[in-house]
Amino acid sequence: MAERAWLNLLPPEDRACLSRVGIDLEGERAGTYLQVDQNPLFFAGVEGLDILSLPQAREAYPWVDGYVGRLLPQARPLDPRTPGYFIRVGRGMKIDRPVQVSLIIGREGGRQEVHNVIILEEGASLNLIIGCTSGACVRRGIHLSSTETFVGRRARLHLTMIHHWGPEVEVYPQGATWVEEQGAYMYDYVCLSGARKLVTNPQVLLAGEGGIMRSQTVLVSPPGSSLDVGSQVYLRASGTRAEMVSRALTTGGEVVSRGLLAGEVSGVRGHLECHGLLLTPQGRVLAVPELEAKTSQVELSHEAAVGQVEEEAIEYLLARGFPRQEAVSIIVRGFLNVGRVDLPPALKEEIDRVIRLTAEAH
Numbered sequence: 001m002a003e004r005a006w007l008n009l010l011p012p013e014d015r016a017c018l019s020r021v022g023i024d025l026e027g028e029r030a031g032t033y034l035q036v037d038q039n040p041l042f043f044a045g046v047e048g049l050d051i052l053s054l055p056q057a058r059e060a061y062p063w064v065d066g067y068v069g070r071l072l073p074q075a076r077p078l079d080p081r082t083p084g085y086f087i088r089v090g091r092g093m094k095i096d097r098p099v100q101v102s103l104i105i106g107r108e109g110g111r112q113e114v115h116n117v118i119i120l121e122e123g124a125s126l127n128l129i130i131g132c133t134s135g136a137c138v139r140r141g142i143h144l145s146s147t148e149t150f151v152g153r154r155a156r157l158h159l160t161m162i163h164h165w166g167p168e169v170e171v172y173p174q175g176a177t178w179v180e181e182q183g184a185y186m187y188d189y190v191c192l193s194g195a196r197k198l199v200t201n202p203q204v205l206l207a208g209e210g211g212i213m214r215s216q217t218v219l220v221s222p223p224g225s226s227l228d229v230g231s232q233v234y235l236r237a238s239g240t241r242a243e244m245v246s247r248a249l250t251t252g253g254e255v256v257s258r259g260l261l262a263g264e265v266s267g268v269r270g271h272l273e274c275h276g277l278l279l280t281p282q283g284r285v286l287a288v289p290e291l292e293a294k295t296s297q298v299e300l301s302h303e304a305a306v307g308q309v310e311e312e313a314i315e316y317l318l319a320r321g322f323p324r325q326e327a328v329s330i331i332v333r334g335f336l337n338v339g340r341v342d343l344p345p346a347l348k349e350e351i352d353r354v355i356r357l358t359a360e361a362h
Helices: 003-007 012-020 054-060 062-066 311-319 324-336 345-361
Strands: 031-036 039-044 049-053 085-089 099-105 110-120 125-134 140-151 156-164 168-179 184-191 197-200 203-206 212-221 226-229 232-235 241-250 254-263 268-278 284-293 298-308
Touching: 012 099, 012 125, 012 156, 031 049, 031 085, 039 049, 049 054, 054 062, 054 085, 054 110, 085 099, 085 125, 099 110, 099 140, 110 125, 110 156, 125 140, 125 168, 140 156, 140 184, 168 184, 168 212, 184 226, 203 212, 212 226, 212 254, 226 241, 232 241, 232 268, 241 254, 241 284, 241 324, 254 268, 254 298, 268 284, 284 298, 311 324
Parallel strands: 031 099, 085 110, 099 125, 110 140, 125 156, 140 168, 156 184, 168 197, 168 203, 184 212, 197 226, 203 232, 212 241, 226 254, 232 254, 241 268, 254 284, 268 298
Antiparallel strands: 031 039, 049 085
């Protein structure tokens, strides 16, 4: 079924859910993969780009099975029919337009389990947007995912992960990324809706000389939600570099913001930054930065801060003619610092909505 024909089957409220997680239903994409519950519904690609369900890929390319479980052996699915997506960019291919993936819990109380594999061969580049969400009428469900990503020599992957869940959904994604010589992995993670429970702490293995990783995380935790989010980065080759920046804001929920930088060889550098902001006394933010050095010839640093909106900052803006609500909005927007993340327009509108609501509640 053609993409436009399939999308016409979506109710308007579910289209809005996809839009909130960066899935562009009207614009041009190099490829699209959509899965509702355990059912892959659409996948397509352009020359040099493979997008398949993982079971199809394992059947079409026997070598794919060697990648499944290579980085996450404990998560290797025993059933080859376990759904999920498979994305491969061929050697030297530059995919200019974004590729988008969406995993959706479509029914109340649904359980979604997926295993995914992403491969960028030598010299390839890809901008990948992954939006995970629950349907408009879904309040409760479970999402379990395992994703193994391979960034080849001199390849470049920019991955934007966007989550938007119902208030009683539980989410447990795990992942591991392997980066080879001169490879680059850019990772942006955004969750504005909260979830009853969300736990994720993926690994990044900088295994080749000169490999780099940069990430930015933006979290908003409303009342009733618990977010435990982090990343573990292992610098295993000379000249590797990593930078992780996290912004966590609570309007009444709990946020644990984790980060681990491990320098395992000489000549590596890394910086970790965790900032938390409480807008109500009922919220809780815990920043857990960790640095580990296995040799003296590493440069690792971290910065962590947790606090409330300073009344002095609000008064400063009030003195310059800003209404209080707008003053709080300015402070929250500056804290979230979303300008560094290349987000789709619909998600930027969602961020504006969240900022407006948090300012009204303050």
